[in-house]
Amino acid sequence: MNETRAGLMDGLLSQANHAPAQDAKADMLLLRLAGHRFLLPLEQVVEINRPAPLTPLPIGPSHMLGLANVMGKALCVIDPVMRMGLAADNLHPPLSKQRFVTLRHPHMNVAIRVDMVEDIQAIRASDVAHDEHAGSRLPGMTEFVTGSAEIDGATYSVLDGGALLC
Numbered sequence: 001m002n003e004t005r006a007g008l009m010d011g012l013l014s015q016a017n018h019a020p021a022q023d024a025k026a027d028m029l030l031l032r033l034a035g036h037r038f039l040l041p042l043e044q045v046v047e048i049n050r051p052a053p054l055t056p057l058p059i060g061p062s063h064m065l066g067l068a069n070v071m072g073k074a075l076c077v078i079d080p081v082m083r084m085g086l087a088a089d090n091l092h093p094p095l096s097k098q099r100f101v102t103l104r105h106p107h108m109n110v111a112i113r114v115d116m117v118e119d120i121q122a123i124r125a126s127d128v129a130h131d132e133h134a135g136s137r138l139p140g141m142t143e144f145v146t147g148s149a150e151i152d153g154a155t156y157s158v159l160d161g162g163a164l165l166c
Contacts, residue, residue, distance in 0.1 A: 024125045028149075029101070030118040030156065032093070034081045037156040039123065039149060044161035046102040048117055051095060065113060068100065073109055075102065080112045080164050084144050103161045110165055123149055128158060 027042035054066035054077060063082035068075045077100060080086075093115040100111040130147040147158040 025122040026125065027120055028123045028158075029120055030151070031099075031101070031114045032116040032118065033084075033114055034086045035115075036086065037118075037154055039156045039158045040101065040161055041158070042120060044104055046104055049100045049102070049111075051098050051100055051113065068111075070100065070102075070109075070111075075100065076108060076110045078110065078112050078164060080114070080159075083164055084141060086141075103165065105165060112161075112164060121151065123151070 028039040029042055029045055029048075031038050031040060049070050052068040052070050052075075054068050056066040057064060061083075063079045065077045065079050068077050097116045099114050099117050101114055101117070102109065102111040128147045128149045141157065144160055144163045145157045146160050149156050149158065
């Protein structure tokens with residue numbers, strides 16, 4: 001009886017391991033930066049908060065906006081628009097729409113400031129186009145963009161949150 005169960009489990013695991021990956025879904029955060037649409041894998045996100053006042057740092061890269069006290073913890077806030085070298089549009093979203101998106105990092109609390117969080121959606125892997133030119137739609141983005149997807153007729157670039165922190 002145990003051999004039969006073991007054989008059955010091996011068969012099911014084998015089928016699961018050979019199931020088409022294209023049917024797998026990943027939760028993505030839909031967001032806006034400088035007028036552009038981006039997807040950020042939710043597995044890279046810790047939390048989303050309203051912006052808090054920033055204390056500028058006297059030294060550091062220009063894309064580091066400063067430190068914020070968010071719910072009693074110090075949060076280093078980065079401007080991904082400056083980090084990626086995107087041309088900032090002239091549209092400045094109201095503060096009420098901006099958010100701090102805290103990213104997973106093993107050693108510090110770090111967030112990116114985004115213009116707007118639109119939604120969270122489950123995206124099928126087969127709906128994401130991964131190619132070596134994924135970031136070419138936006139100049140200089142190949143380091144930060146891993147793919148693109150069409151959602152409701154709009155193109156979203158898939159961001160690599162880890163690349164923003166390097």
